[in-house]
Amino acid sequence: MGNLDPLGLTRRSFVAVSSALFVVAALPQKIWAAALRPETAFQATTLEATFEALGGAPTVSDGIVFSTPDIAENGAVVPVRIEIDTSVLSDVSKIYVIVEKNPNPLAAVFQVPPNTQPYAETRVKVAQTGNLYAVAEANGQLYMMQRETKVTLGGCGG
């Protein structure tokens, strides 16, 4: 993986060139530049390769309050909510949602500038019963929390 400079900008790999950098409207206060879309991470097909693409294996942190249902009525829409207890884990700049057994585990990335609360809520597809990971990046370090969600064969099985 390329070297990570302070703004989290990965080395301009060939793949990254293809996606336009979102130009942020120039405004008087300090411009917060979003990092590029982590293409390699989105294309990774295993949990390990995904962590690798994001910058290495995260360490568990209970500063990540990760809510998912224990059992999902349908794997097509599984609500996930990530809150950060900033008293335990501060300066979180990115939040990743990862579904271990999906064809591509990385499902979503949320980048938050300093004055935004590190929080994210969405709904993801979970291919089969397995672990979901909420990964947070703070000061270049990766932290994670893991939860298992059971996906049942809904309906009458037909």
Added chain:
Amino acid sequence: MQLLAFILFSTAVYADEAYNVLLDSMKDKNFVTVERLEQDELQEFCSQPRSASVDQARAAKLREAALKGVLIPKDERYLGDWQLGEKVASNGRGLQYSDDPEQENGGNCYACHQLDPKEVAYGNLGPSLSGYGARGQSAAMLQYTWTKLWNTHAYNVCSHMPRFGAAGILTEKQLQDVMAFLFDPNSPVNRSQP
């Protein structure tokens, strides 16, 4: 006698009206045709609320007919491969117009029964069958269970369980595998704890 005749007459007329309405309201799709709307005597007799009064004489006649129609497996081999049986029990497809008629039908046992205690997604329309093997494999128990699968009405007229054997839903081989899934000590039905 008139009263009985009247009851029989009225249920017959009503049954016909329902059939005619369904005939007008449905159409063939893929391999499923409207012939399926025609009721046999058992279906017609059982098309009433549980609370309805049951004509015991007719019920007994239907029960005997069901029992008589049961085909015991060749050389009385009741038990097949429980791993294949597990697949039959989990497969909810078969005989729907959305299914592939070339594929084997499923038994969908998990739809209504608890089987392997570790499997969370089970229904409760039927009793739990977890630990069924503890009943032992006496000839009587094997025959009872086989008959129940083949045509449950041999014991319980107007039961809601399909006639897996009598209606040709599952093959003899599939039934033997399901029986193994129920009886075999190595089957998760008997081995694993919740």
Added chain:
Amino acid sequence: MHKGFIRGISAVLIGLWSAMLFSETDGVFDEYRAMLGDDNPAIFVIFDGEEIWFTPAGPKSASLEQCDLGLGPGVVEGAYAQLPRYFADVDRVQDVEARLEHCMTQLQGLTPAEVHGKPYSLRGDLGTELEALVAWIADQSSGLAIAPMQAHAKERATYELGERLFYYRAGPHDFSCATCHEQAGRRIRLQTLPNLTTHQGAAEAYSSWPAYRISQGIVRTMGWRMRDCMRQQRMPELIMGSEATVALQTYLAVNGAGAPMAAPGLKR
């Protein structure tokens, strides 16, 4: 009685009813459903349905603004809650889909074959016009008490027929609706089955359709629900707006009468 006043009261009733209705689910998916909250993508389909209603279409390039859903031409608010009902102009009891078919053929000049061509979305579709129309029409009755008409003899006869169809066993599996929907607290796998012969079970089911099916990303109508249940019963295909589907829906609506409509719902 000022309309707003009625809607206000009904809204209060919702809380009361829905709290009661949802107590029946045995909790397996309560956490899952709670986390989904009330952000229901059906909102988009409702917008579409409204747009389609007012858009001229068909050989006569007419909109559906003159379509009479039972409360007078063009009156949509509250119409769904009083269906199925008897319509003198066709001398039949109709559900929302049969009535829309009537308007599409009479007002817009479409042929029945065109209306029946593809009423329901198939896998991969983004929803049909009919599904969007029904989503909007049902939304226009949200909060109002289910009140199917039973004044006309044919309406009562339709209810009786619906009940008999509910118990009609046929097909290779000998299934009827009652096989799964006649007892309390029952499940197929983890799919709870309301007891549709009771007021609470019928109200819970009937008030929540049409519904956004998260597994398909589409709003599905009660007509589709009946058809798909028949498919799983191993029966032939149930024709949209047919006498049998109207009778079954009448049976449910009458059983659930009084509870507030809460459609489009959000379902598996």
Added chain:
Amino acid sequence: MASRIRIRAQLKDDYCEVKALMRHPMETGMRKDQSGAAIPANFIEDVQVLHNDVVVVQAYWGAAVSANPFLGVRFKGGAQGDVVKVVWRDNQGDSGSGETTIR
């Protein structure tokens, strides 16, 4: 085409809570339609939430985000009447946006 995004922005104790629902099929490219033909991949890749035209969240999504996606975010410093805007772009170059005022 009817609106393709629905946004609610509500002031909570010390932050503004934004809830957005976007109309999009989020096709993974692995699904087949009724006739068995593969449905091409079509999913939102970029989502931005802006408060008075300042980006407060930049999200990147893969095809595993559910159809008609939901997004919930929180930011500080919002006041009633401020404008909250959500803009998305998908892998086929289509885009959608919507805005609302903070209540």
